[in-house]
Amino acid sequence: xxxxxxxxxxxxxxxxxxxxxxxxQVKKNLRELGLPPEVIRRVxxxxxxxxxxxxIHADGGVAxxxxxxxxxxxxxxDRGPGIKDVALAMQEGYSTATDSVRSLGFxxxxxxxxxxxxxxxxxxxxxxxxxxKITMTINF
Amino acid sequence: xxxxxxxxxxxxxxxxxxDQLDVDVHSACGSDMMSDVLAYVKDQxxxxxxxxxxxxxxxxxxxxxxxxVFVRSKRPTPEMIxxxxxxxxxxxxxxxRMYEACGTLYLNGLNGAxxx
Numbered sequence: 001x002x003x004x005x006x007x008x009x010x011x012x013x014x015x016x017x018x019x020x021x022x023x024x025q026v027k028k029n030l031r032e033l034g035l036p037p038e039v040i041r042r043v044x045x046x047x048x049x050x051x052x053x054x055x056i057h058a059d060g061g062v063a064x065x066x067x068x069x070x071x072x073x074x075x076x077x078d079r080g081p082g083i084k085d086v087a088l089a090m091q092e093g094y095s096t097a098t099d100s101v102r103s104l105g106f107x108x109x110x111x112x113x114x115x116x117x118x119x120x121x122x123x124x125x126x127x128x129x130x131x132x133k134i135t136m137t138i139n140f
Numbered sequence: 141x142x143x144x145x146x147x148x149x150x151x152x153x154x155x156x157x158x159d160q161l162d163v164d165v166h167s168a169c170g171s172d173m174m175s176d177v178l179a180y181v182k183d184q185x186x187x188x189x190x191x192x193x194x195x196x197x198x199x200x201x202x203x204x205x206x207x208x209v210f211v212r213s214k215r216p217t218p219e220m221i222x223x224x225x226x227x228x229x230x231x232x233x234x235x236x237r238m239y240e241a242c243g244t245l246y247l248n249g250l251n252g253a254x255x256x
Contacts, residue, residue, distance in 0.1 A: 110175035
């Protein structure tokens with residue numbers, strides 16, 4: 001396995017106000033590494049949407065960002081309720097978020113579609129009642 | 141358009157980073173749904189919104205935006221202002237409503253963001 005950098009974060013599921021802190025930190029770290037701004041933005045947005053999802057739906061989880069020579073892999077792992085119908089969840093506009101989440105500016109059913117939009121590859125491993133692991137790859 | 145012009149056109153109060161009003165911006169978007177803002181990225185520099193919570197500032201951070209305008213004179217919390225300062229995001233509060241604020245900027249030459 002080639003050498004790479006790993007950034008690991010615990011995403012606090014209790015606090016919507018602090019959601020996104022890991023993504024802000026990732027952005028800082030990637031800037032320090034001197035990666036292209038467009039790559040940094042794609043990684044940050046995909047990770048941010050994922051982080052918000054973990055807070056809204058799964059009481060938090062863990063996030064890993066692995067930086068390789070030619071790609072970045074984001075892994076989001078939670079012990080939440082799982083996704084019943086992945087194809088439906090991938091549709092823009094479909095959401096199971098509550099009205100209280102919507103009043104905060106999220107829950108429009110754009111999270112997963114946005115994550116897919118900004119990454120080159122996205123895998124969803126989910127089991128209802130067990131949790132969800134999302135792996136996203138951004139090539140550069 | 142400079143942020144200073146936005147401030148004048150919208151009769152806006154500067155809530156932080158008054159020293160950055162001469163920064164040039166070329167596009168803007170208006171939304172209360174942060175996921176919609178995140179869906180259409182292409183160098184949007186200004187966000188107009190009626191939503192007030194820390195995720196507004198985080199969204200602006202993710203998008204490399206330089207200015208957030210709160211419409212209808214809504215007030216961010218001191219914590220939001222602190223995060224904005226750290227990220228060099230100018231915060232403005234305008235008494236105008238969203239529709240009028242966006243229309244005013246558009247009429248004066250500030251384009252919408254280019255969709256992907």
